[in-house]
Amino acid sequence: MFSFEGFLDLPLIWYSLIGTAILMYVLLDGFDLGVGILFPFAPTEDCRNRMMNSIAPFWDGNETWLVLGGGGLFAAFPLAYAVLMPAFYIPIILMLLGLIFRGVAFEFRFKATGKSRRIWDYSFHFGSLLATFMQGMQLGTFVNGIAVEGRSFAGGPFDWLNAFSVMTGVALVTGYALLGATWTIMKTEGETQEWARKSAKYVMLYVALFMGLVSLIMPMMNSGIKELWFSLPNFYFLQPMPILSLVFFVMLWRDLRTDRQFRPFLLTLGIFLMNYIGIGVSTWPFLVPFRLTLWDVAATPESQSLLLVGTAFLLPCVLAYTGYCFWVFRGKASHEHDAAY
Amino acid sequence: MFDNLDPVFLARVQFAFTVAYHITFPAFTIGLASWLVVVEWRWLKTGNPIYEQVYRMWVKIFAVTFGMGVVSGVVLSYQFGTNWSVFADQVGNVLGPLLGYEVLTAFFLEASFLGIMLFGWNRVSKKMHFAATVIVAAGTLISAFWILSANSWMQTPAGFREGVDGLLYPTDWIQVIFNPSFPFRFVHMVTAAYLTTAFVVGGIGGYYLWRGLHVKHARIMFGMAMIMAIFVAPLQLLFGDLHGQNTFKHQPAKVAAIEGIWETEKGAGLRLFAWPDQIEERNRFEITIPKLSSLILTHELDGEVKGLKSWARIDRPPVGVVFWAFRLMVGLGMLMIATGLIALVLHFKKKLFTTRWFHIWCMAMTPAGFVAVVSGWFVTEVGRQPYIVFNVLRTSETISPVAGGTVAASLAAFVITYGLVFTAGAYYILKLIGKGPETADEDTYGSHGVDQPPLVTDLATETGRKDV
Numbered sequence: 001m002f003s004f005e006g007f008l009d010l011p012l013i014w015y016s017l018i019g020t021a022i023l024m025y026v027l028l029d030g031f032d033l034g035v036g037i038l039f040p041f042a043p044t045e046d047c048r049n050r051m052m053n054s055i056a057p058f059w060d061g062n063e064t065w066l067v068l069g070g071g072g073l074f075a076a077f078p079l080a081y082a083v084l085m086p087a088f089y090i091p092i093i094l095m096l097l098g099l100i101f102r103g104v105a106f107e108f109r110f111k112a113t114g115k116s117r118r119i120w121d122y123s124f125h126f127g128s129l130l131a132t133f134m135q136g137m138q139l140g141t142f143v144n145g146i147a148v149e150g151r152s153f154a155g156g157p158f159d160w161l162n163a164f165s166v167m168t169g170v171a172l173v174t175g176y177a178l179l180g181a182t183w184t185i186m187k188t189e190g191e192t193q194e195w196a197r198k199s200a201k202y203v204m205l206y207v208a209l210f211m212g213l214v215s216l217i218m219p220m221m222n223s224g225i226k227e228l229w230f231s232l233p234n235f236y237f238l239q240p241m242p243i244l245s246l247v248f249f250v251m252l253w254r255d256l257r258t259d260r261q262f263r264p265f266l267l268t269l270g271i272f273l274m275n276y277i278g279i280g281v282s283t284w285p286f287l288v289p290f291r292l293t294l295w296d297v298a299a300t301p302e303s304q305s306l307l308l309v310g311t312a313f314l315l316p317c318v319l320a321y322t323g324y325c326f327w328v329f330r331g332k333a334s335h336e337h338d339a340a341y
Numbered sequence: 342m343f344d345n346l347d348p349v350f351l352a353r354v355q356f357a358f359t360v361a362y363h364i365t366f367p368a369f370t371i372g373l374a375s376w377l378v379v380v381e382w383r384w385l386k387t388g389n390p391i392y393e394q395v396y397r398m399w400v401k402i403f404a405v406t407f408g409m410g411v412v413s414g415v416v417l418s419y420q421f422g423t424n425w426s427v428f429a430d431q432v433g434n435v436l437g438p439l440l441g442y443e444v445l446t447a448f449f450l451e452a453s454f455l456g457i458m459l460f461g462w463n464r465v466s467k468k469m470h471f472a473a474t475v476i477v478a479a480g481t482l483i484s485a486f487w488i489l490s491a492n493s494w495m496q497t498p499a500g501f502r503e504g505v506d507g508l509l510y511p512t513d514w515i516q517v518i519f520n521p522s523f524p525f526r527f528v529h530m531v532t533a534a535y536l537t538t539a540f541v542v543g544g545i546g547g548y549y550l551w552r553g554l555h556v557k558h559a560r561i562m563f564g565m566a567m568i569m570a571i572f573v574a575p576l577q578l579l580f581g582d583l584h585g586q587n588t589f590k591h592q593p594a595k596v597a598a599i600e601g602i603w604e605t606e607k608g609a610g611l612r613l614f615a616w617p618d619q620i621e622e623r624n625r626f627e628i629t630i631p632k633l634s635s636l637i638l639t640h641e642l643d644g645e646v647k648g649l650k651s652w653a654r655i656d657r658p659p660v661g662v663v664f665w666a667f668r669l670m671v672g673l674g675m676l677m678i679a680t681g682l683i684a685l686v687l688h689f690k691k692k693l694f695t696t697r698w699f700h701i702w703c704m705a706m707t708p709a710g711f712v713a714v715v716s717g718w719f720v721t722e723v724g725r726q727p728y729i730v731f732n733v734l735r736t737s738e739t740i741s742p743v744a745g746g747t748v749a750a751s752l753a754a755f756v757i758t759y760g761l762v763f764t765a766g767a768y769y770i771l772k773l774i775g776k777g778p779e780t781a782d783e784d785t786y787g788s789h790g791v792d793q794p795p796l797v798t799d800l801a802t803e804t805g806r807k808d809v
Contacts, residue, residue: 001512057456060411064452068444070418075441078433085422085429086741092423093751096416097758103412104762107405111769151430152742300434300510307438314445318453325453328464 004308005301014076014304015287015294017311021072023276025065027179027269032059034180036102036128037173038199040121046335047192048121054187054333056106061322063099075307079151079297080287086153087146088138091160095134102127129173136172140165143218143283148291164217171210175272177203182252182265187333193261200264201256208249211275215242218282224290225282238281245274346745349737352424355752357722359416361715362759366410368714371485371531372538373403374478376565381474385467391557391778398558398778399542402770404459409766411452413759418444424748428729428739435501435511436491439518443487451480482531489530493523495730496721497591509733521591525584526721532577533717536677537710539569543680544707545774547700558778560694563703567693570681577674582637588721589638592731594656595724597649598663600634601627609634609646614668617660622650658726666719673713680706 004010032055042048074081085092105124112120137160144164147155181203184196219226229238252267283289287297298304377396384392418440421429457465457473465473500516501509511517543566549559589596597603601612603622611633615624635644649657680703687693729736 001514057460060408060452060455061449063411063415064444064448067415067418067448068441070422071437071440071444074418074421074429074433075437078437079430081422081433082426082430082741085419086426086743089423089741089743089747089751092419093754096419097754099415100412100758100762104408104766107408108765108769111405111772152426154742157744157747299437300508302511303434303438306511306514307441310442310445318445318449321453322449325456328457328461 001302003301003305005305010301010304010308011294011298013308014298018069018072018076019280021065021068023273025062025069026276027272028058028062028065030176030272031055031179031183032062033128033132034176034178035184036124036180037132037177038180038184039125041199043191043195047195049335050188050192050333051184052106052109053335054184057325057329059103059106061325063103076299076304077287077294077297078299080292082151083146083148083153083288083292087155088141088160090157091134091138095131098127098130098134100127102131132173132176133169136169137165139172139279140168142289143279144221145290146288148288164221167210168214171214174203174206174210178207179268179272182268186261186265189332197256204249204252211245228282241274241278245271248274346749348743348745348748349740351745351748351752352740353736355424355748355755356420358752359413359420359755361718363410363413363417364714364718365711366406366413367481367485368534368537368711369541370403370407370410371481371534373399373406374474374481375535376538376542377403378474378478379565381471385471391561394778394780395558395561398773400458401773405766405770407455409762424741424743425739426741428734431507431734431739432509432730435509435517436494439487439491443484447480447484447487451477451484454480485531486527489527490518490520490523493526494520496725497522498730498733522587525580525587529577529580529584532573532580533710533714535569536573536577537714539566539573540677540706540710542566543570543703547703549777550694551697551700551704555777563694567681567684567688570677571685574674574677574681578678581674586638592724593647594649594652595658595663596638597647598658598660598724599667599720600646601660601664602634602646602648603650604648605645605651606648607635607645608632608643611637615664617664619660655727658724663720663724666716666723670713670716670720673709676706677709
């Protein structure tokens with residue numbers, strides 16, 4: 001049995017790998033869930049077709065990152081998986097149901113005719129909305145801390161339901177909507193693009209508002225987080241994150257007043273990245289805040305080593321061919337379903 | 342009122358429901374992906390547009406089925422944790438990497454290249470499109486490899502030790518992955534998937550032949566499906582037999598339940614039909630063929646078959662379900678073999694494409710594969726009870742700390758959602774079948790009411806719309 005335990009901090013490596021997988025999920029499925037959130041507000045049927053087509057070749061691959069997040073957590077940090085899943089029982093089930101309703105809409109919608117297409121339009125929209133809201137609530141619950149006893153979740157079935165998690169739920173809905181809007185700017189033209197630009201301007205105000213609120217409330221609720229961010233010298237090291245977020249916001253604000261097509265999306269990705277790192281810093285080094293650290297929940301070194309060998313080779317391959325697929329479907333989406341583009 | 346609900350039983354029902362629902366889609370898409378590879382290869386090789394049209398028709402059905410398979414599969418990757426968190430904690434070290442590898446080696450391949458397969462026609466070369474089909478088909482098989490390895494490990498665990506903390510630790514990965522029942526289960530399942538697809542394609546082809554629709558396309562579908570029925574259905578009997586012997590060696594209690602044998606017997610008879618009574622520990626009624634069970638399992642007329650009473654009551658699997666599900670599976674397998682034999686006879690009489698009663702027969706056999714696959718899984722999973730990891734962990738000890746009411750509510754939500762989605766999916770697939778393969782002068786794929794000039798007009802007139 002081989003193991004890299006002697007010369008590698010395996011749990012730390014896996015923490016960053018799983019972190020990357022979840023980040024990839026948030027960024028990638030984020031834009032297609034965001035398209036679903038904005039979907040019914042698009043001005044015409046033609047716009048909706050274009051929006052749907054712009055994500056049809058990708059949604060499946062995007063959602064696979066969620067499976068990697070779940071499967072990877074199970075593989076590398078089984079105890080974290082075993083504690084977090086029961087803690088998030090209801091929001092996870094609701095998220096999955098939402099993802100089902102939106103996922104099947106991709107195929108069903110274009111096969112439905114007349115009024116029944118409306119059903120799948122709404123199935124797509126409300127499914128995306130529900131899945132996003134539940135992910136946001138899980139995030140809120142996560143940073144709030146999880147009740148643990150021994151090796152099990154020790155809280156109640158509704159621990160995830162409180163004012164803070166409702167707020168993070170709404171916050172994520174606005175965040176994904178911004179990703180969806182800037183994606184639509186990038187992948188469409190004409191009327192659809194104009195509308196997406198208008199939506200992005202509107203949505204980004206809410207994103208800024210919620211980001212500010214969460215950044216204020218988190219240190220107030222948890223003295224550990226306050227200590228972490230506002231004590232010296234941490235304060236100076238951590239400053240680039242809020243400052244960069246602010247810079248990205250200002251640039252985005254200005255870009256949306258020009259006809260730039262790509263940069264708004266990239267800037268939104270940047271804003272998400274900063275927030276994501278911020279959450280990682282706030283909960284560091286816990287995988288089950290604030291009870292179990294990433295070293296407490298790690299799988300045995302042999303298991304982490306075995307998976308690391310393959311991942312070192314496979315993850316770059318996955319990224320490469322994912323990139324290839326995005327390149328194949330570059331350019332603007334069509335409103336026909338024949339080739340999506 | 343929910344306090345009395347048994348969370349273990351409900352969680353088992355929920356897992357059985359979600360996994361049985363899910364498996365019907367891969368059972369179909371594994372075979373369909375490989376068949377589409379063959380069809381596209383024939384098209385590239387011969388240039389015959391009929392192959393292309395057959396491909397384009399079935400790739401749409403593939404897309405709908407695959408979509409439902411994806412969304413129901415995501416659920417499963419979270420179910421280990423939501424309902425079976427103690428299991429996840431205790432076996433995570435061993436099974437985690439296998440599932441991790443499934444995602445990395447298979448899911449991403451399938452999901453990424455599916456986009457090219459469905460939407461890439463005008464974006465990549467024909468060769469690249471074919472490559473995408475091959476990659477998706479390979480992805481389905483790789484995925485089956487890992488998930489069946491994980492499942493087989495739960496049936497015949499090997500290559501691990503139990504730590505003092507009660508967790509399981511891997512000691513030999515090769516033994517874990519290639520555990521004793523894995524090769525048999527893998528071959529048996531992939532063959533089952535191929536047969537499932539063959540009987541669906543054969544059923545639809547039979548329907549077209551019977552109605553006199555799309556006859557050129559129908560001949561390809563029907564002919565290829567019958568080749569599978571003729572050659573692969575009998576092979577499956579052999580694979581099943583080998584798998585059964587492996588089970589007899591490693592999980593004799595499961596085989597005793599399959600056979601409905603209570604007392605240990607030498608020269609045990611095969612119970613064709615029986616009514617096993619778990620409480621009274623006997624069959625209320627049985628029709629037996631003498632010695633046959635011993636002959637099949639031990640290859641000796643007087644070989645010994647252990648009866649269920651050799652195990653304490655709490656160590657026995659539920660007999661009735663295992664017994665009947667097994668007979669349903671084998672019965673359907675026999676019907677598949679019979680289908681192949683009839684097809685062979687009709688082929689030599691040159692009547693395969695004109696014998697109307699046989700087309701009806703094949704239409705009736707369309708769902709046979711699905712039913713056989715699901716019953717097979719009931720045999721092997723229920724037959725593993727009361728263990729979740731055979732002889733190592735009991736199912737009842739691995740449940741999450743969740744209340745019965747929560748599990749019941751989520752189960753109800755899954756039943757309703759899956760019911761709706763399945764109904765809609767079946768409806769749209771039937772619509773696609775009703776529409777049939779599109780010759781070039783018709784609307785292209787899903788072009789929702791937007792007028793589009795025909796792509797290749799002369800090809801359309803050449804093949805004709807009705808092409809009878």
